[in-house]
Amino acid sequence: MRWLTTGLLGTIGLIGVSTSVAAQNPSPLETIRALGLDSADVGGIRVRYVPSDHEHALQLAALCEQVVSYFKGEFGTSFAPQLAVLRPEHWFVPYAGGEGEPYGIPWGWIPELLIAVPASLDQGVLINGSDRMTDLRRVRFVMLHEFGHLASKQLLHPSSGQPYSSVRWFDELIATYFAYAFVRASDPDWAGTAQNEWQGVVDGFTPPIVSLDWSHLRDLSPVEFARTYAWYQNLLNLHAAALYEEHGLDLLRSLRDRLDWQNAASWTTEGLIPILDDIAPGFGAWVSALEGGEVTGHRPEL
Numbered sequence: 100m101r102w103l104t105t106g107l108l109g110t111i112g113l114i115g116v117s118t119s120v121a122a123q124n125p126s127p128l129e130t131i132r133a134l135g136l137d138s139a140d141v142g143g144i145r146v147r148y149v150p151s152d153h154e155h156a157l158q159l160a161a162l163c164e165q166v167v168s169y170f171k172g173e174f175g176t177s178f179a180p181q182l183a184v185l186r187p188e189h190w191f192v193p194y195a196g197g198e199g200e201p202y203g204i205p206w207g208w209i210p211e212l213l214i215a216v217p218a219s220l221d222q223g224v225l226i227n228g229s230d231r232m233t234d235l236r237r238v239r240f241v242m243l244h245e246f247g248h249l250a251s252k253q254l255l256h257p258s259s260g261q262p263y264s265s266v267r268w269f270d271e272l273i274a275t276y277f278a279y280a281f282v283r284a285s286d287p288d289w290a291g292t293a294q295n296e297w298q299g300v301v302d303g304f305t306p307p308i309v310s311l312d313w314s315h316l317r318d319l320s321p322v323e324f325a326r327t328y329a330w331y332q333n334l335l336n337l338h339a340a341a342l343y344e345e346h347g348l349d350l351l352r353s354l355r356d357r358l359d360w361q362n363a364a365s366w367t368t369e370g371l372i373p374i375l376d377d378i379a380p381g382f383g384a385w386v387s388a389l390e391g392g393e394v395t396g397h398r399p400e401l
């Protein structure tokens with residue numbers, strides 16, 4: 100999940116620019132190494148954490164190892180993300196404008212194959228406190244979504260020159276597609292629970308402007324931005340789930356083989372839709388309905 104909250108308002112206007120990852124000194128991984136945390140290796144996954152989070156961190160790493168193995172089995176290639184399970188006092192967000200980010204939304208850093216996850220289940224943006232297992236699953240799903248951003252790069256366009264495409268909603272959709280595919284295959288009950296939650300968010304609120312052109316988000320207040328962005332992400336999650344139920348992993352393979360990844364930094368929604376509609380008929384109609392204000396995010400039957 101990129102650009103979720105207030106500090107990201109500044110990056111929203113940088114479409115096409117912020118898709119290239121700015122060099123950082125020190126890099127996010129160097130910053131985490133400098134914290135002097137404990138570390139462990141779970142399969143090929145190195146995870147760093149404070150001692151009191153040992154069990155939680157190893158469980159997250161084990162889940163990460165499972166998702167890596169799942170896609171290695173399906174795509175024949177794999178990569179090894181590193182995990183940082185961070186307490187609030189260690190939290191940072193490496194994106195431009197990330198200084199003002201609140202605690203607790205997992206983020207991924209493609210150049211270093213790094214995923215940061217909140218350690219605390221008592222506080223954080225994804226914690227609503229009603230049910231600890233639901234909170235934990237939400238954190239885990241967003242971690243898997245961040246894995247999906249890394250996997251998009253590693254499995255779909257490893258030789259392209261950029262970590263992301265210029266079409267943000269598409270990147271978010273595909274990141275969730277990876278996450279959902281794994282969850283659906285490994286824990287159908289979780290997939291169903293997650294969909295119910297997404298449906299609840301989508302049904303609970305409709306933004307004043309419904310469009311995949313997210314440039315309007317920059318005009319929203321920080322609170323409205325966060326709420327609206329979350330709504331779009333949940334809508335995309337529902338659409339990813341519906342697409343997966345119909346097309347499975349073949350959709351990812353088609354995207355890998357048919358999209359012009361070398362020029363992904365200059366893609367547009369208009370250019371992308373006909374290709375997506377050809378791969379997954381109905382995609383264009385979904386977008387048209389959405390642009391017309393008709394919200395058609397509905398969970399598929401499992």
Ligand SMILES: [Zn+2]
Binds near residue numbers: 100101244245271274
């Ligand atoms: Zn994302």
